Amino acid sequence: MKKPEILVVDDRAENLLAMQRVLNDLDAEIHTASSGNEALAMVLDHDFALILLDVQMPDMDGFETAEMVRLYDKTAHIPIIFVTAISKERKHIFKGYASGAVDYIFKPVDREILLSKVKVFLTLYRQRQELQQLVQNLQHSQELIAKQNATLTLLALHDELTGLYNRRHLNTILAQEFYRSKRYGTDLAILMLDLDHFKNVNDTYGHAFGDFVLKEFAHRMKKISRPTDLIFRFGGEEFLILLPQTDIEGGVKAGEQIRKICATEMYEEGPVSISVTTSIGAAAFHNDKPEEPDQLIEMADKALYQAKDAGRNRVLAYTHLMEDQGQPKGV
Ligand SMILES: [Mg+2]
CATH class of the missing domain: 3.30.70.270 (Reverse transcriptase/Diguanylate cyclase domain)
Incomplete structure (x- = not known):
């Protein structure tokens, strides 16, 4: 199975670098984007297991970006962790959840908290992939059985040499x-x-x-x-x-x-x-x-x-x- 991909979005290069350094310890491929627009372009091209999304960004902020991600069927399911420096006031937290967020991390980011939260989502992602693989295998087996049954029926009714009925x-x-x-x-x-x-x-x-x-x-x-x-x-x-x-x-x-x-x-x-x-x-x-x-x-x-x-x-x-x-x- 291919490595899960994680997208980190932040308008500041030093934040991206810091997050990357922490996430590199995981068995995942880390991608970065420095704006909401760049992030949207990337989610359409990848199957991200998780997006870490900075809330304070110029132009399109994290909440708007999250809403856009939720608009597309292909990307609506991607879990998002908002990363924000703003206060832990309830109204901000609720704004995040209303746009489909699944979690929150506060800056400055604590290495252990970040890793433990991300790991939970990676596990969920892997389980979903395994399940999809199982479903695919099952479908493949069913097709194989149907084909074999058709061949058996053919063999049961026909003479092998001449192809006539037996x-x-x-x-x-x-x-x-x-x-x-x-x-x-x-x-x-x-x-x-x-x-x-x-x-x-x-x-x-x-x-x-x-x-x-x-x-x-x-x-x-x-x-x-x-x-x-x-x-x-x-x-x-x-x-x-x-x-x-x-x-x-x-x-x-x-x-x-x-x-x-x-x-x-x-x-x-x-x-x-x-x-x-x-x-x-x-x-x-x-x-x-x-x-x-x-x-x-x-x-x-x-x-x-x-x-x-x-x-x-x-x-x-x-x-x-x-x-x-x-x-x-x-x-
Ligand atoms: Mg920012």
């Missing part, structure tokens, strides 16, 4: 969207996506390149999806998209767009340039009539595995799958 968040969101559809009759499509032969990518080009493919795939899905679509990393190379207010046809169409981009755009990094296709299973609330949120995932998952079995790089809807197998819809 599976934990899917549980919350799927239930929300599912019951919204159930209550308001809106549709909800779901896509389960799996990158084809992804194990080969990792085995052949290494996990760093595999991670690059996953990130890039996530990026491509985000780029072509609508702002209302919710994209999750479901597992290693498995992804899931929820499309609110979208029927099975809309879902399959969105899946087909992703499949096409995946099949045509290469993944390029360094010397490696490969294409990775994706298989997609689709299901939708109205079409497939799941009873529970998890059932919707199971339906899309079944469609995905059928798409894999049928040769990969394709989109299959759960309903069509069931019809193909001669089973009733939505079972």
